[in-house]
Amino acid sequence: MHVKVLGSGCANCQRLAQHVGTALARVGLTATVEKVEDYPSILAYGVTSTPALVIDDEVVVAGRVPSATQVEELLRARA
Amino acid sequence: MQVLSLPSPKVRAWIPVLAGAAAWVVLYRSILPLWDWLVYDLAGLAPDTRLGHAVHFFFYDVTKLLLLLAAAIFVVSVLRSFLSVERTRALLGGRRSGLGTVLAAGLGGATPFCSCSAVPVFIGFVSAGVPLGTTFVFLIASPLVGPVAVTMLYAMFGLNVAVLYVLTGLTLAIVAGTIIGRFGLERHVEDFVYQTSLGKGFDPSRELTWADRFQIGRDEVVDIVRRIWPYLLVGIGLGAGIHGWVPEDFFARVAGPDNPFAVPMAVALGIPLYTNAVGVVPLVGALYAKGVALGTLLAFMMSVVALSLPELILLRRVLKPRLIAVFVAVLAACIIVTGLLFNAILGARLLVL
Numbered sequence: 143m144h145v146k147v148l149g150s151g152c153a154n155c156q157r158l159a160q161h162v163g164t165a166l167a168r169v170g171l172t173a174t175v176e177k178v179e180d181y182p183s184i185l186a187y188g189v190t191s192t193p194a195l196v197i198d199d200e201v202v203v204a205g206r207v208p209s210a211t212q213v214e215e216l217l218r219a220r221a
Numbered sequence: 222m223q224v225l226s227l228p229s230p231k232v233r234a235w236i237p238v239l240a241g242a243a244a245w246v247v248l249y250r251s252i253l254p255l256w257d258w259l260v261y262d263l264a265g266l267a268p269d270t271r272l273g274h275a276v277h278f279f280f281y282d283v284t285k286l287l288l289l290l291a292a293a294i295f296v297v298s299v300l301r302s303f304l305s306v307e308r309t310r311a312l313l314g315g316r317r318s319g320l321g322t323v324l325a326a327g328l329g330g331a332t333p334f335c336s337c338s339a340v341p342v343f344i345g346f347v348s349a350g351v352p353l354g355t356t357f358v359f360l361i362a363s364p365l366v367g368p369v370a371v372t373m374l375y376a377m378f379g380l381n382v383a384v385l386y387v388l389t390g391l392t393l394a395i396v397a398g399t400i401i402g403r404f405g406l407e408r409h410v411e412d413f414v415y416q417t418s419l420g421k422g423f424d425p426s427r428e429l430t431w432a433d434r435f436q437i438g439r440d441e442v443v444d445i446v447r448r449i450w451p452y453l454l455v456g457i458g459l460g461a462g463i464h465g466w467v468p469e470d471f472f473a474r475v476a477g478p479d480n481p482f483a484v485p486m487a488v489a490l491g492i493p494l495y496t497n498a499v500g501v502v503p504l505v506g507a508l509y510a511k512g513v514a515l516g517t518l519l520a521f522m523m524s525v526v527a528l529s530l531p532e533l534i535l536l537r538r539v540l541k542p543r544l545i546a547v548f549v550a551v552l553a554a555c556i557i558v559t560g561l562l563f564n565a566i567l568g569a570r571l572l573v574l
Contacts, residue, residue: 150535154444181341181538182416182417186418188419190341190345191341192338206440207444
C-alpha cells in the first residue's frame with residue numbers, strides 16, 4: 143500500500159502525516175508513506191485544497207485534516 | 222411490526238448539534254453573572270476600582286469572544302462544506318471580468334481554504350483559465366472578509382461596523398484585484414504555473430452527509446480556537462492595558478483624523494506585524510476609544526489581515542518579484558485610500574456604535 147500526504151509542509155499537513163502514522167500503527171499495516179510537497183505534483187492529482195490524502199494513487203480526502211480514526215477507516219476500506 | 226424505531230441517520234446527526242446549541246445559549250447567558258460572582262464576590266475585588274474592572278473586563282471578554290467565535294466558525298464551516306475551491310474555480314473559469322470579479326470577491330470570503338493553500342489555489346485558478354485579476358480578487362477577499370474577522374468586529378463594534386467592514390473589504394478586493402489585472406503581468410507569473418496540468422478534479426464537497434458536515438464544523442472550531450487563543454489573550458490584554466494606562470488624548474494627538482500620515486504609517490506598520498484579526502481587533506477597539514480615527518484603524522487592520530510577510534514569501538514561489546511588488550504596492554495603496562476616505566467622510570465624528 144502506498145500512502146501519500148499532499149501539502150506544502152504547513153501545520154495542517156504535518157498533523158495529517160501524524161494521523162496517518164497513528165492509523166497505520168493501529169491497523170497494523172505496513173505501507174510506504176510519502177510526503178509530496180512540490181506544487182506541480184500536488185496539482186497533478188487535481189488537488190487545490192491542501193492537505194490531501196492519497197491512498198494507492200486515489201485521492202480520498204482533500205482540503206481538511208481527517209482524524210486518526212477516519213484515516214483508519216479509509217485504510218481498512220482499502221486494505 | 223416495530224413500534225419504536227430508531228430515528229434515521231439524518232435526524233440522528235442533528236441531535237448533538239441541537240443539544241450543543243442549547244448548551245451554548247445557556248452558557249452564553251450565564252458568563253456575565255458567573256464572572257460577576259467569581260471576580261467581585263469570590264475574589265473580593267471591588268467593581269468600581271480600576272483593577273477590579275479590568276480583571277472582570279478581561280475574563281468576560283475572553284469567554285464571550287471565544288463562545289461567539291466558536292458558534293460563528295461552526296455555522297460558517299458547515300455552510301462552507303457545500304462549497305469548495307474546485308467548485309468555485311469552475312464557477313469563475315471563462316468569465317472575463319465585471320461579474321467574474323464580483324463573484325470572485327463573494328466566493329473569496331465564502332470558500333474554505335487555509336492560507337497555506339494560497340499557492341495551489343493560485344496555480345489551480347490560473348491553469349484553469351481564470352484571469353489573473355480575478356484570481357487576485359479571490360486571494361485578497363479570502364482573508365479580509367473571513368468569518369473570524371467579521372465576528373470579532375461584530376462582537377467589539379456591533380453590527381453596523383461589521384457590515385460596513387464586509388462591504389468595504391469586498392469593494393477593496395474587487396478594485397485592487399482589477400487594477401493588478403490591468404497591468405498585464407501574465408509573464409511575471411513563474412513559468413511552471415502555465416506548464417502545470419491539473420489532474421482530474423477532486424471535489425472535497427461531494428458526497429458529504431450531514432454528520433460529515435457537522436464533523437467538519439467541529440474540527441474547524443477546535444482547530445481555529447487552538448490556533449487563535451494566544452492572540453486573543455494578548456490582544457485583549459493589550460487592549461485592557463491601553464484602556465487603563467495610556468493618557469486620554471495621547472493617540473488623538475499623534476494619530477487623530479487631522480494627521481494625513483497616520484494612515485500610510487498604520488499600513489506600513491501592519492505588514493510586518495504577524496498576527497491576525499483575533500489579535501488585532503481588541504487592539505483596534507482600545508485605540509478607537511482613545512481617539513485614533515476609524516479610517517486609520519481600518520487601514521491598520523486590513524493591512525495586518527491582508528498583507529503578511531509569510532504569505533508574500535509563499536506567493537514568491539509562483540510570482541516573480543515584479544508581480545509581488547505590484548501586488549503589495551496596489552493593495553497597500555488601495556488600503557491607504559480606503560483609510561483616508563473613511564477619515565475624510567467621518568472626520569472627527571465618532572461613529573455611533
